[in-house]
Amino acid sequence: MKISAPQLFWLMFIGLSSLSIWLVISPTIEIAKQDAWVSILIAILVGMFCSVVMLTLSLLFPNQTMIEYSRDIVGSTFGTIISILYLLSWCITDAITLRGILDLIHRILFNRTPVFMLVILIMVLVAYLTFRGGIEGIARFSEVVGPIILFAFFITFVLDLPSTKWGALLPVMTDNGLPAILKGASSFTSAFGVSFGLLALVPFMGEQKKVVKPAISGLSLASVVILLSTFMVIATFGPHLAAVLLDPYFSMVRFISLYTCIRNIDSVIVFIAIFGAFILVSLYFFLTCYGIGQLFRIQSWRRTIWFLGPIECIIAILPSSDTFSWFWYPQHVWLNYMFPVDILVLPLLLLLIAKIKLWRKVRPSS
DSSP, X not given: OOBOHHHHHHHHHHHHXXXXXXXXXXXXXXXXXXXXXXXXXXXXXXXXXXXHHHHHHHHHSTTSOHHHHHHHHHOHHHHHHHHHHHHHHHHHHHHHHHHHHHHHHHHHTOTTSOHHHHXXXXXXXXXXXXXXXXXXXXXXXXXXXXXXXXXXXXXXXXXXXXXXXXXXXXXXXXXXXHHHHHHHHHHHHGGGGGGGGHHHHGGGBXXXXXXXXXXXXXXXXXXXXXXXXXXXXXXXXXXXXXXHOSSHHHHHHHHOEETTTEEOTHHHHHHHHHHHHHHHHHHHHHHHHHHHHHHTTOSOGGGGHHHHHHHXXXXXXXXXXXXXXXXXXXXXXXXXXXXXXXXXIHHHHHHHHHHHHHHHHHTTTO
């Protein structure tokens, strides 16, 4: 199974933009108000640093996934513990992400359909794509859908321009102090959790030496789209109204109305959100299945689909309301525990230990 550089680019773009546009912009605006874009800029710098660290670590072991090289770095016991920690993070975050997007879709389009039916339907499609196509099928699908999603973002920005009042972005860094801006940045930085898939994607690259450019480019383009979305949302609704909207970007799209003929395009945007979420959930479902197969030395990693699929369905169905997937889990579990450990501490620690081991290995010969 191999993926190309353009496919990795679109995977990173869709993974970051599809999650952040719907789930992260609102909490950031709520904290930093009109300075939310400053918070996002800071978060982008932190997220890019974390992504570069994970890419650097993975490129030290280009033919191995994190499940394999963690054992080489810290030994079998600690490597297994780290692997289990990442697999649990991928599995739980994947299920909660699925629930978060489906809560949005349920609220807008299918409010009479039980949420568990939507979860099961999407999970069956995710399992089918993963079983039949693996990472190649997911990457090819992202290569088709990615340009459509980018074009849809561009069109909504252009159509919303007549409704914007750019004075709503002022004053800059006056009403909100640095603590509020940094708190908003920490809220948004969690969106870069998509980049921890880079710990396992490098071995699937056809040309591993070219992995850095498409990965960083995809994350950068997604960051620009998110930044523009934040500008547009604040300029359309003002910081106070945007802060209380549950999904401000979708509300902005619903607000678009030009010449009585261009309106009600929100339904199109919802289906684009479904495509983006489908790719993101499929990506982490594959990584979890493949990682479990490697960790427990299962001959065919596809066998893990049959029990992991129902487990993720149960996790996604368990929350009683959308406040869990939209607010409680991202702000309390992911931001306070998973992001610092999985994205910041462990990759840096593994990279440091790996560099020291390589330095000691080459030192006697120098």
